[in-house]
Amino acid sequence: MGNKWMRGWPPLAVIALCAAAWEAAVRLFAIEPYILPSPSAIVREAMQPNVWPRLEMHTLATVWRTLTGLALGVLAGTLLAAVIHLVPGARRAAAPLLVLSQTVPYIVLVPLLLIWLGFGDEPKIVLIMLVCFFPVTVAMLTGLRECDPALRGYLAMIGADRWTIFAKLELPNAVPYLFSGFRIAAAYSVTTTVAAEWFGGGSGLGYYIKLSYSGFQTGRVFAGTIIIIAFSMLMFGLAALIERLVVRWKPEAERRGGHGAGA
Amino acid sequence: MAPALEVRDVVKRYGDKEVLAGVSLTVEDGEFVSLIGPSGSGKSTLLKVIGGLEPAEQGEIRIDGRRAEGRRGLIAYMPQQASLLPWRTVAGNIELALGIAGVPRGEAKRLAREWLGRVGLADYADAWPHTLSGGMQQRVSFIRALLSPQKLMCLDEPFGALDALTRQHMQEWLLSMWEANRRAVLLVTHSIEEALLLSDRIVVLSARPASVLRELAVPFGRPRSAKLWKTPEFAELRDAIYDLLKPAAAGGSDGA
Ligand SMILES: Nc1ncnc2c1ncn2[C@@H]1O[C@H](COP(=O)(O)OP(=O)(O)OP(=O)(O)O)[C@@H](O)[C@H]1O
Ligand SMILES: [Mg+2]
Numbered sequence: 001m002g003n004k005w006m007r008g009w010p011p012l013a014v015i016a017l018c019a020a021a022w023e024a025a026v027r028l029f030a031i032e033p034y035i036l037p038s039p040s041a042i043v044r045e046a047m048q049p050n051v052w053p054r055l056e057m058h059t060l061a062t063v064w065r066t067l068t069g070l071a072l073g074v075l076a077g078t079l080l081a082a083v084i085h086l087v088p089g090a091r092r093a094a095a096p097l098l099v100l101s102q103t104v105p106y107i108v109l110v111p112l113l114l115i116w117l118g119f120g121d122e123p124k125i126v127l128i129m130l131v132c133f134f135p136v137t138v139a140m141l142t143g144l145r146e147c148d149p150a151l152r153g154y155l156a157m158i159g160a161d162r163w164t165i166f167a168k169l170e171l172p173n174a175v176p177y178l179f180s181g182f183r184i185a186a187a188y189s190v191t192t193t194v195a196a197e198w199f200g201g202g203s204g205l206g207y208y209i210k211l212s213y214s215g216f217q218t219g220r221v222f223a224g225t226i227i228i229i230a231f232s233m234l235m236f237g238l239a240a241l242i243e244r245l246v247v248r249w250k251p252e253a254e255r256r257g258g259h260g261a262g263a
Numbered sequence: 264m265a266p267a268l269e270v271r272d273v274v275k276r277y278g279d280k281e282v283l284a285g286v287s288l289t290v291e292d293g294e295f296v297s298l299i300g301p302s303g304s305g306k307s308t309l310l311k312v313i314g315g316l317e318p319a320e321q322g323e324i325r326i327d328g329r330r331a332e333g334r335r336g337l338i339a340y341m342p343q344q345a346s347l348l349p350w351r352t353v354a355g356n357i358e359l360a361l362g363i364a365g366v367p368r369g370e371a372k373r374l375a376r377e378w379l380g381r382v383g384l385a386d387y388a389d390a391w392p393h394t395l396s397g398g399m400q401q402r403v404s405f406i407r408a409l410l411s412p413q414k415l416m417c418l419d420e421p422f423g424a425l426d427a428l429t430r431q432h433m434q435e436w437l438l439s440m441w442e443a444n445r446r447a448v449l450l451v452t453h454s455i456e457e458a459l460l461l462s463d464r465i466v467v468l469s470a471r472p473a474s475v476l477r478e479l480a481v482p483f484g485r486p487r488s489a490k491l492w493k494t495p496e497f498a499e500l501r502d503a504i505y506d507l508l509k510p511a512a513a514g515g516s517d518g519a
Binding site: 150151153154155156157158159160164168169172173175247249250251 | 311314315316335336337338339340342344346348349350351359360363364391393411
């Protein structure tokens with residue numbers, strides 16, 4: 001516990017220092033609040049009775065969308081990887097398509113999805129899914145393939161069938177890889193949600209920031225942004241925590257160092 | 264009764280590299296046979312061919328009288344590397360192997376605990392494999408093969424990673440256990456003493472490409488004990504095999 005604190009305080013101190021410098025600069029140069037509000041002004045603005053409840057509401061909408069899209073995207077990515085891995089020849093057939101799907105800029109998908117799926121939550125969640133599934137599929141495919149050949153040979157030799165090798169060797173081997181894909185997906189998911197909300201619909205932090213921006217409410221733009229950053233970091237921490245709980249068998253040193261799975 | 268294992272004229276190549284150049288050997292039912300050969304001669308490869316993992320270019324494999332080329336799961340196998348799944352506990356690894364061999368789950372659990380205790384690893388049943396030393400992992404891998412129900416047991420240098428004292432202890436333990444059960448065993452080893460102490464017959468392989476240089480029956484009666492080491496007959500046989508394995512002898516027979 002003490003150890004964690006020792007590792008946690010330097011970045012916190014840097015953040016506090018930056019905030020202090022920011023505050024000082026705004027006061028010293030008397031910068032207009034609609035150009036750059038000071039940290040204390042941002043907090044004061046966010047705490048206003050007509051602002052805070054709305055921030056809360058939009059945050060909830062963003063969190064819900066992100067989690068739904070991320071969960072569905074990770075699920076789809078995992079299943080897709082398993083299918084590609086298990087169907088003979090599918091890996092070779094799917095690889096170029098997977099890369100191709102990544103060359104489509106997501107931003108052009110937004111109007112298309114809006115046309116196809118309307119202005120509700122569906123197009124946003126589909127977009128988040130699309131963004132999340134690729135890193136998961138790629139990482140998972142790597143993990144399923146790159147098993148220790150000695151273990152594979154041993155299991156085959158004692159008579160394990162295809163399914164047993166998948167369930168007992170390939171799948172557990174892929175789990176740490178899956179998590180490195182999951183961490184990337186978690187980071188993408190928040191930005192994608194915010195971008196999707198900016199483009200359409202009437203709720204979420206992306207929508208709220210756009211609205212505040214049009215009304216020159218710079219303090220609220222900053223308040224929303226800070227919440228988005230905090231949420232992103234929370235998602236990252238959550239992914240790391242789940243990984244720690246699930247992958248308990250790894251040597252401590254290897255776990256902390258992570259490993260080079262992924263694209 | 265058909266022999267537990269019959270290998271006839273097996274030829275195996277990796278690309279252009281010939282590894283096995285017509286190897287033949289037999290393990291009778293209830294017989295203990297050791298396979299000795301220089302490092303890199305193809306002993307592990309031969310076990311993989313027997314186990315159906317690697318296809319052979321030529322030759323015949325019979326297990327229990329039935330053709331077994333390319334058929335897996337017919338032997339109890341201990342690989343040269345311990346090969347424990349890192350995400351299963353020590354006991355879990357043993358249970359998985361027994362499960363694949365068709366042992367019911369409850370029985371597998373009981374056997375794993377009981378035998379871990381017998382090799383001095385009772386406290387490690389629920390540990391992750393990476394917390395064990397190389398020698399401890401090898402003992403786990405060894406009882407995993409020992410408990411597998413197949414008639415023929417193929418062991419690839421089972422005591423290679425053990426210190427001299429533990430190794431001797433394990434050899435004596437295997438000796439007494441084998442003499443009580445008499446199962447067909449094919450043991451790969453580098454140790455001439457180990458082969459002499461344990462086996463009924465020793466098959467000496469040449470350097471790669473491997474062929475059988477000599478087969479010799481071990482004349483000592485059973486039950487045996489480690490005291491054999493001190494007899495002049497033991498020393499004589501050991502020196503004879505040692506001469507066979509000398510690089511000069513192997514190179515000469517090759518004509519290379
Ligand atoms: N998968 C493979 N591909 C290519 N060559 C291989 C492969 N496996 C083994 N060989 C080669 O076959 C030869 C025999 O290897 P093998 O592992 O059977 O030797 P060994 O007699 O068991 O040696 P050791 O006593 O050191 O374990 C070696 O020259 C090795 O390089
Ligand atoms: Mg070997």
